[in-house]
Amino acid sequence: MKLFVCVKHVPDSAAHIAIIDHIRIDENISFLLNPYDEHALTEAVRIREMNPGSEVIAVCLGKADAEKTLRSAMAMGADRGILIKTDKRHDSIETALALKTAIEQDGSPALIFTGKESIDDQGMQTLFRLGALFDFPAATNVVRLDIVSGKAVTDTEFSGGVVSTYEMSLPCVIGAGKRLNTPKYPTVRDVMRSRKSPIQAFEFSDLNMETPKARMEVIELIPYIQKRQPKEITGSPSEIAQKIVEILKNEAKVL
């Protein structure tokens, strides 16, 4: 089985993002593996372990520097990587086509994994476009995946915690959600082991693909300025702790 995982090289969420000329960000910051893709990789590795002889291949469309993200993917268990090098920003239409072309050139996928979204563009389109191009079913924000008698059974989570269960024919596209699994941080041993794992890198133009007719373009980036209204929490330490738990539960909804 060839298990492909599409990974994206995205700005570190902790970085200071500065917008230049109202249209692009200053890229002199750290870039790393899209956090949702960590869940996608972890799942692909799990499926591989259950299907001896399978292979996990990380595919990335990005600048040359994205090799680092592929290295992270391999430290997390991918067997090898494919890097489609580009300096341009591609919309999800072109990205999906490039990923499809590269995957097809490599072989036939049994499953394709992606993160449910990338934390930079948050377009949430690429995985569906990829599915459509291949004519594969696709599910996003997947929080459970089982492969049962040649089918993928997934739990997909919607807002408000509503979960739907789907049965999809294989191959299919799985958009990994946060609750799908708990990715393990790669250890230095993993990094050392995967150092020599192969990366096949080529230029975007080498894909020889037709330029899609439809196009989406970002015309302006406007920084989102958050209005913060700090409130002091008072009381005894245990009262304060209680109030914090309430806020995390009811307002932030992270507990």
Place this chain on the structure above:
Amino acid sequence: MTRKYDAIIIGAGVIGAPIAYELSKMGYKTLTVDKLADAGEGSTAGSCAIVRAHYSTADGVAMAYEGFKYWLDWENYLDHVKDEKGLARYMNTGSLLLKSQGHDWKKVKKNYNEIGVKYKELTVEEIKTMVPVADLHEFWPVRRPEDPTFYDEPTKMLEGAIFCPEGGYVNDPTLSAHNIMRAAEAKGATFMFNAEVVDIRTKDGRTAGITLKDGTQIDAPIVVNVGGPHSFKINKMAPGVWEGCNIKTKSLRHEVMYCPSPDGYDYLNDGYHMSDGDVGCYVRPEVGNTFLIGSEDPACDPKEWVDPDDFYAGKGGLGRDNVLTEAQWQAQCFRFGKRVPDLPVPNQPKGVVDLYDCSDDWIPVYDKSDLPGFYMAVGTSGNQYKNAPVVGRMMAELIDACEKGLDHDKEPFQYKFKYITRSTNVGFFSRKRQINRNSSFSVNG
């Protein structure tokens, strides 16, 4: 408006606060000014606050060993003052110094013997039982991951380690400075925040006071520069002071990385502080079962001397100001990962960046200056947190002696330690000294 004090201390960090405390105990009316909002919010806030005795000079060891006694006796030291924020806690872990080519451990051992520091020499097997996650091969020399030889397989084993049962860290360095502030206030000291000093005024060739950014002038015949990474800027405000220093200070960027402990290893409760010159890292436990990984500044790493105002304003360039850099994240984590191969290294860097107030020889300057009435406790070079209470007492006595007529440059003040039976020649920390060739020229001091 002009107010008058006996002494003004610039900087309410972990070094400034105890100077104010000790001077107040001696009857000086002190004012401590800081441009930040509270005590310990400068570089002290970023400190790993490790308390260990190994230094490359006997005076360094003596001072650290003396400092250790203060941390053990924290409530007493503070004269049982109440701090509404609670008290900082010293966590004794014991301290391992690996014997390696990266440390002049023989010198350290000699110093331990001279000062009477308790220690034990360990074999590699003994270290392994204490730190089961460690790979005790020799990895020397320290390299960067960009260097292909970084990944060379080791062939030799390390020699062993020197273990000091007395050593550890303070759990909250900012809080410790705050504690000392409260103790100082109880003795009559005043602290003023959000107040930036922009000028040191003189009168008849002597210190007369300070001027704040808003124009306020405050008078005092004594001013002490404890500005941390800003120390050189403050020295330059005082006529002739910077020029009169043979040893200068500047601020050096330093990153500390946070990595979770390997599965199944309770580093927080079972771990030791460790200085590992063989891979150029020092580590200590932190809550969340985390390793804090600092760098011992190996020669292969570029040193980033920065302007402290730009750094704290986040102007050092994106990804280069107070944000961890990816290259250094890999360098420190992968280096330490050689020692602990199961160390998980998150893809997203996490840690702290702050500044060392670094002197030319990585040994501090605790001294008077060429301007009468102007003193300095600067150049703490990333390794003086542990000494803060000692420095407070020593500086207060030095200031008092100089004000009473001692010519410290000619006849250096001898400071008698409170806990260990030894005196130290404060001239060792003189601004006029030649560069101390005995120094490790690193954070190890």
